[in-house]
Amino acid sequence: MADKLAKIHCALWLKVNKIPNFLVKSKWHSTNSVRNRYVLTNFFPVFRFTQDDHVWLIKLLYGLITTPNVDPLNLDKYGKMLISMTKKKYLLTSANLILDWKPLFKTLHKYEDSSDAARGMIKSQSGLKATLRSIVKFTRSFYSHESTQEMLDEWRPMMCPFDRAMVQSMKYLSLFLPTTSSIPAEKGWKLWFDEFMTLWSSFTNSPSWETELFTLYTRLAFHNTGRINWTPYVEQFFTKFMVAFCLPVTYGQSGVKIKFGLSESGSFPFISRWIVSALGGPEGQLVQKHLDKMLLAIGNVQF
Numbered sequence: 143m144a145d146k147l148a149k150i151h152c153a154l155w156l157k158v159n160k161i162p163n164f165l166v167k168s169k170w171h172s173t174n175s176v177r178n179r180y181v182l183t184n185f186f187p188v189f190r191f192t193q194d195d196h197v198w199l200i201k202l203l204y205g206l207i208t209t210p211n212v213d214p215l216n217l218d219k220y221g222k223m224l225i226s227m228t229k230k231k232y233l234l235t236s237a238n239l240i241l242d243w244k245p246l247f248k249t250l251h252k253y254e255d256s257s258d259a260a261r262g263m264i265k266s267q268s269g270l271k272a273t274l275r276s277i278v279k280f281t282r283s284f285y286s287h288e289s290t291q292e293m294l295d296e297w298r299p300m301m302c303p304f305d306r307a308m309v310q311s312m313k314y315l316s317l318f319l320p321t322t323s324s325i326p327a328e329k330g331w332k333l334w335f336d337e338f339m340t341l342w343s344s345f346t347n348s349p350s351w352e353t354e355l356f357t358l359y360t361r362l363a364f365h366n367t368g369r370i371n372w373t374p375y376v377e378q379f380f381t382k383f384m385v386a387f388c389l390p391v392t393y394g395q396s397g398v399k400i401k402f403g404l405s406e407s408g409s410f411p412f413i414s415r416w417i418v419s420a421l422g423g424p425e426g427q428l429v430q431k432h433l434d435k436m437l438l439a440i441g442n443v444q445f
Contacts, residue, residue, distance in 0.1 A: 208245030214266035221273040228280040312351040363419035
């Protein structure tokens, strides 16, 4: 059904825009080539389509992705086409397009954390999960203003630090929560900022969910440079950074170094991004002061 709709739409588009016959006879109007045709819009004005067509195609692909029981191969194909159409943020805003996050969460949960996936009963190609995560990354700016509260209502009951469900809930919160300035702060990050910060400061042993939480704060700082006052938390952040470096505090090689929390190597790009984003805000001088102290502290340490 989806292939037929796409072919009809592309055929009408080709007819209305008077595309040459040699292109019509080729396979540019097939579903597999919608993504290629979209890429050509940047180079050939004749291939450009309207904003309404853009929104229509995004809704079509999003509906296909969130439809139950779509085979993984087609799911990956639709996902890559959707990523191509949503990655350029300047073309569309939430005023032009609103997407529901719940169907996409169900699709991602099916392949990552469902009981069938845990038992190995769902087979898929290796890149499908990465594609689904990228879809969330490029579509979360189109969520409604009420989506933040809906996500908190969904995953807050799972946030028990002494249960393994905490890792799963923090993973989805870090992935789905919108942090762009298009959503008012009262309906966005202010609903969870203080609560999550209090939770994080209560655990000084670098819990396993720390990385996901810090990734969320890094994205928030990057999208709201100069809009958030980080002054009360700068010292806490740099203390966490120092712990992440796993500096040797014992003689020789007698110390046992265990990588956990922010000490994992994948966290260092996020640490750098948060520092750069915070330097651009009103607390920039305070951040620079702590950054200088941290560099002096680790400057003479031999790893």
